[in-house]
Amino acid sequence: MSTSLIELVVLDMAGTTVLDGGLVERAATRALTAAGAADLDAGLEHVRRTMGQSKIDVFRAVLPDEDSAQRANAEFETAYAELVAEGHCAEVPGAAETIRELRRRGRKVAFTTGFARPTQDAILAALGWADLVDLALTPADAGRGRPYPDMVLTAVLRLGVSDVRAVAVAGDTPSDILTARRAGASVVAGVLTGAGTAPELTEAGATHVLPSVRELLDLPGLSEHR
Numbered sequence: 001m002s003t004s005l006i007e008l009v010v011l012d013m014a015g016t017t018v019l020d021g022g023l024v025e026r027a028a029t030r031a032l033t034a035a036g037a038a039d040l041d042a043g044l045e046h047v048r049r050t051m052g053q054s055k056i057d058v059f060r061a062v063l064p065d066e067d068s069a070q071r072a073n074a075e076f077e078t079a080y081a082e083l084v085a086e087g088h089c090a091e092v093p094g095a096a097e098t099i100r101e102l103r104r105r106g107r108k109v110a111f112t113t114g115f116a117r118p119t120q121d122a123i124l125a126a127l128g129w130a131d132l133v134d135l136a137l138t139p140a141d142a143g144r145g146r147p148y149p150d151m152v153l154t155a156v157l158r159l160g161v162s163d164v165r166a167v168a169v170a171g172d173t174p175s176d177i178l179t180a181r182r183a184g185a186s187v188v189a190g191v192l193t194g195a196g197t198a199p200e201l202t203e204a205g206a207t208h209v210l211p212s213v214r215e216l217l218d219l220p221g222l223s224e225h226r
Helices: 023-034 040-049 055-062 066-085 095-104 117-127 150-158 174-183 198-204 213-218
Strands: 008-012 108-112 135-137 167-171 187-191 208-210
Touching: 008 150, 023 040, 023 055, 023 066, 040 055, 055 066, 066 117, 095 108, 095 213, 108 150, 135 150, 150 167, 150 174, 167 174, 167 213, 174 187, 174 198, 187 198, 198 208, 208 213
Parallel strands: 008 108, 008 167, 108 135, 167 187, 187 208
Antiparallel strands: none
């Protein structure tokens, strides 16, 4: 299938369309401390390595039991939402206008995130983005978070896309790239505004590595009106 037939663009949030100034690490520090993590430094290193993945899964990997993981996850969501409410996040320059232009060109646009619904909603409210996209998904909406393909495939189903190859995905982490590859997207764009480096994104399977989400508008399959 030609990329000219792309119908849906799936975008990550933190690091791709949203600049959060390191809020994930700040909130994770608070969460791991509250949960009594035995090795805070090792826990934070795992958080860094797994940027983009479902946060409850991240905490399950570094804490000894489910109760501790759930406690850390709840504390993380509370801390992150408080930091967002204090004004510690902003859009990646040009992200909102890029999304509006994609929709003007006839593409549907979905947000995906590793955060829970309350945190995603807090970010959207803080930026005034409640109506910016066609669909906003969290891991709980789809069944599993990244690096599984569930959120991309859920967007395909809910938005009535004709073929998984008619999808473009953009994200800033190897987890975003792996998710897109597993979902069968034909355009898998890594962006350099977040956690991932160009070599990391390329190694994960990105078809394109872009300075920012704005350059999506120039890619074959997205530059044309549908």
